[in-house]
Amino acid sequence: MSKSLLxxxxxxxxxxxxARETLDIVLAGGAYDLPIGLLFLDDGVFQLFAEQAPKALQQKDLTANLQALPLFGIEALYCCAHSLGERGLGQTPLALPAELLDTSALQALLARYDQVITL
Structure with a gap:
C-alpha cells in the first residue's frame, strides 16, 4: 500500500x-494514484482565489492546474483559516472546495499523513 503524502x-x-512547481508535483503524484493531500498555508492561500492577474506580473496563470486537481484524483484540499485571516481574506470565497482548518485541525491533519513535504 502506498504511503499517504501531504x-x-x-x-x-x-x-x-x-507555486507552479508545487502543483506539478501534486499532479504527478495524482497521476500515479498516490494518496495525496494539498494544504495551502501562509501566502499559499492566495492560490485559492479566482480572478488573479498573473500576466500583470509576467507570471503564468495557475487556474488550469488548480482545476485539474480533481481530474488527477486530488480531492483532499485544505486551507489554513489562520493564514486567511492574517491576510484579510477570511470572508473571501475560495475558487476551490478546500476545507478550512484551525490550528488544532492542522495538527491532526499533519499526524494523519505518513509523509509531509513543505514547498
Missing part, C-alpha cells in the same frame, strides 16, 4: 515558480 504549498502564485 504537500504544503506556502508560496503565493505570483512570487515566482514555486
Amino acid at each position: 504537500i504544503i504549498s506556502r508560496q503565493a502564485p505570483w512570487s515566482g515558480p514555486g
Whole structure:
C-alpha cells in the first residue's frame, strides 16, 4: 500500500515558480494514484482565489492546474483559516472546495499523513 503524502504549498502564485512547481508535483503524484493531500498555508492561500492577474506580473496563470486537481484524483484540499485571516481574506470565497482548518485541525491533519513535504 502506498504511503499517504501531504504537500504544503506556502508560496503565493505570483512570487515566482514555486507555486507552479508545487502543483506539478501534486499532479504527478495524482497521476500515479498516490494518496495525496494539498494544504495551502501562509501566502499559499492566495492560490485559492479566482480572478488573479498573473500576466500583470509576467507570471503564468495557475487556474488550469488548480482545476485539474480533481481530474488527477486530488480531492483532499485544505486551507489554513489562520493564514486567511492574517491576510484579510477570511470572508473571501475560495475558487476551490478546500476545507478550512484551525490550528488544532492542522495538527491532526499533519499526524494523519505518513509523509509531509513543505514547498
